[in-house]
Amino acid sequence: MKKIILSLCLISALVSCKSVNDKNAELGKKNIEFYSRIWEVAVNEGRINILDSAYVDDAVLHAVPEVKGKANAKAYYENYVTGFSERKFIIKQIVADGDNLVKYWQFKGKHTGTFFGIPATGKDVDVIGCTIVKMKDGKIAEEQDFMDNLEFMQQIGLIPR
Numbered sequence: 784m785k786k787i788i789l790s791l792c793l794i795s796a797l798v799s800c801k802s803v804n805d806k807n808a809e810l811g812k813k814n815i816e817f818y819s820r821i822w823e824v825a826v827n828e829g830r831i832n833i834l835d836s837a838y839v840d841d842a843v844l845h846a847v848p849e850v851k852g853k854a855n856a857k858a859y860y861e862n863y864v865t866g867f868s869e870r871k872f873i874i875k876q877i878v879a880d881g882d883n884l885v886k887y888w889q890f891k892g893k894h895t896g897t898f899f900g901i902p903a904t905g906k907d908v909d910v911i912g913c914t915i916v917k918m919k920d921g922k923i924a925e926e927q928d929f930m931d932n933l934e935f936m937q938q939i940g941l942i943p944r
Contacts, residue, residue: 811879814918818884819874821923826872826890829864831857838923845927856923863890866898867908875911882924884916894939904940 824833838853850859863870870892877886891909894901912930916923936942 807881810881811884813921814882814884815877815879817921818886818916818918818923819877822872822874825860826863826870829870831861831864834860836922839919842923843925845925856926862897862899863892866894866896866901866903867892868895869893869907882918884914884918886914886916888912888914898939901939901941906938906940908935908938910935910938 821833821837824830825837834857835853838856840853841851842853842856844850844856844859846859850856871890873889873891875887875889877884879885889909889911892907894904894906894908896903910930912928914929915925915927917925933942937944
């Protein structure tokens, strides 16, 4: 009888424990849902104020120059909302492992406003890129974007093709 009880307790303990992979998958799913919604609201809907609660206080955007702090991160992305009309930010694919995300995206828009000090050119842009993201406690802690900046500058009309 002791063996049966011990066996049942062991089986119960094993079944009730989640593996590290299961926990990372669950956390990754939550992070994907949060992160995807943030960019839908901020860029596509133009409601940039959602970024006030999306970042940790000491967030870092690995850009040139580097952007530090959630207020500066919001100001950085605000350039896309004020610089482009007909904006469409499309997440083509996003994968996660716990607090680490990789997002493959496409950005389309018409340059009709000032964008990082660049006056409107009226040109359409359509670029693809990838972002590596680190989350912390359900908020964005770090981001680094990769895209073809030469192609972007050519599309916006700053560099001839």
